Amino acid sequence: MDQNILESLSGLDRADLPRILSALPFGVAVLDAERRTLFLNRALESLTGFSTADVAGVFCRHVLRGSFCLHGCPCLSQGRDCAPGACSESREGTLINRHRRKIPVRLTSLPILDRAGNFLCTLDVLEDLSALKDMETRLSISASPGQMVGRCAVMEHLLRILPAVAQSDSPVLLTGESGTGKDLLAEALHRFSPRARESFVRVNATPMPEALLDAELFGQSEGPGGVPRPGKFQLAQNGTLYLSEIADMPLAQQGRLLRLLDEKAVLPAGGDRPMHLNVRVVAATGRDPEEMVKAGVLRDDLFHRLNAVRLHLPPLRERGEDVGFLLAHYLKIFAAKFRKQVLGFSDEALSLLTSYDYPGNVRELRNMVEYAVMVCAGETVQPEHLPAHLRFPLAAGSSVATQASQAQGKPSGALKPARKKA
Incomplete structure (x- = not known):
């Protein structure tokens, strides 16, 4: 960026800052070193139902009242405030507004320092995820196994632009x-x-x-x-x-x-x-x-x-963070379909499922979960409920008969560990 522009920006009058922040399409809170509220922009006032005058000097946890205020606040570390300027991660959670409505949001906490490196304030940036969650819900109408969902950045972007493309x-x-x-x-x-x-x-x-x-x-x-x-x-x-x-x-x-x-x-x-x-x-x-x-x-x-x-649409191997989400998603669907109280996966089963490459992508994952729920007699999916080829991939030269014996839980010299991701 041109140095003159940077100098012009740094020379902005303080009165300009609220006007600039209020023009942003997402919520912004300006907080002091103790995380007391100094300012809410127009978008965050609309989101929370509070005006800056209502909450000036109030701790942010009483303004945002989010799930991340108790667990996972980007500026809390093991229950204590982290040093100013040390936090910059994002978390998803729910915000409870003035009217007690829960709103899904993404919170990013950004420390602002002066040129000498001294802490000035913190900007809490909140993005309303209601439209995204609503789209996921609409895509999941009737809880069909054929719904399209995802949590990774690529799928999230796809779900965001889908309504505009559809129109x-x-x-x-x-x-x-x-x-x-x-x-x-x-x-x-x-x-x-x-x-x-x-x-x-x-x-x-x-x-x-x-x-x-x-x-x-x-x-x-x-x-x-x-x-x-x-x-x-x-x-x-x-x-x-x-x-x-x-x-x-x-x-x-x-x-x-x-x-x-x-x-x-x-x-x-x-x-x-x-x-x-x-x-x-x-x-x-x-x-x-x-x-x-x-x-x-x-x-x-x-x-x-x-x-x-x-x-x-990226292959599932490039959507690593989605595998766990999709496993839980389809487990819930097929447990309801088969009217079973299957609540989760054992650590061993989950390890096998998350280390697999899924050459058949989401379709293959969905079919595996359907099979596992179908044969599971308890509340937890165990390794023996997974397809044999996942538990015991065939070594070179192994026969189909060997795989069949593996499916029955019989030992075989041709067994090798499940494939791991590179």
Whole structure:
């Protein structure tokens, strides 16, 4: 940053600070060395229900009244205030406002020092997570095993932008390995869009004869018995069409899809009058789209048309902090589904589950938890309730019969410890 700008900022009149802080879209509290309240910005006044005049000089724990005030405050260390300037971590918790409403927030405590390194004040920055939690709740309607949830930064960002993307009519390209949740994301985009009451039509672009695929996608002016046969695009009129593997579509049909996206109309096979379409297209691929373009299996112009809005779902191995959350999440769902009092995982079972690589991603984790709850007879999932391949990965050259004996709990010389993450 230009030094003149820094000098200008450092020379701001103190009267400017409240105005600047109140323009911020998140809550900010200014606290003294004893964590007494000096100032609340406009966003935090709205969040807490208190004005600065109401709480001036009051300890912050009586203003924020958050769960982190008792457990996990960023500026508390083993029950005692940490030295000024030593804390800068963030914690999630709940804030209880003036009207006794619990609000999910993220608190970040930022010490402010002068040029000599002397403590001036602390800024407590609070971000309202209500919209994020509400989106997770809406995605979890009916507690279906097929809901899309996550706590890692990438998934949190995805859930944040999902409502805005859902409101748009722009084509969307979903990328990610098999099992990461592309189908769920496509359904969520439809469910939270203005098209939610209309059809969601899924098409698996499996290779098939060109004429048959044309009829399947774009319809026929005269089907069997002389009756017009609508294609998938016509069936999705006013709704959403989801192409689950865009790279499997032949190049000729990719060209027709591109024209449809540009012209908003489709000409059924054998027809002479184009039909106007109002369809939102969501496409997905489990492969690298740029590499597919280079390989000539995905049209460059179609890729760029779809890539205007691109959402990527990372593999579970890159969402390490989500594994424990997802295990607890699916345990609760399947315990309710099977009407069992399965409350948790033993340390040994949890160690196996959290050290596994999950090549099948979230789908594989979900299936493992479903199996574990199904066979568990007690309140805690033990290692013997987990699939045999997780407990006893096959050594090179081991037979399926060896794995079967392992599943029965029989010892085998071919056993080796569960895979550990690199």
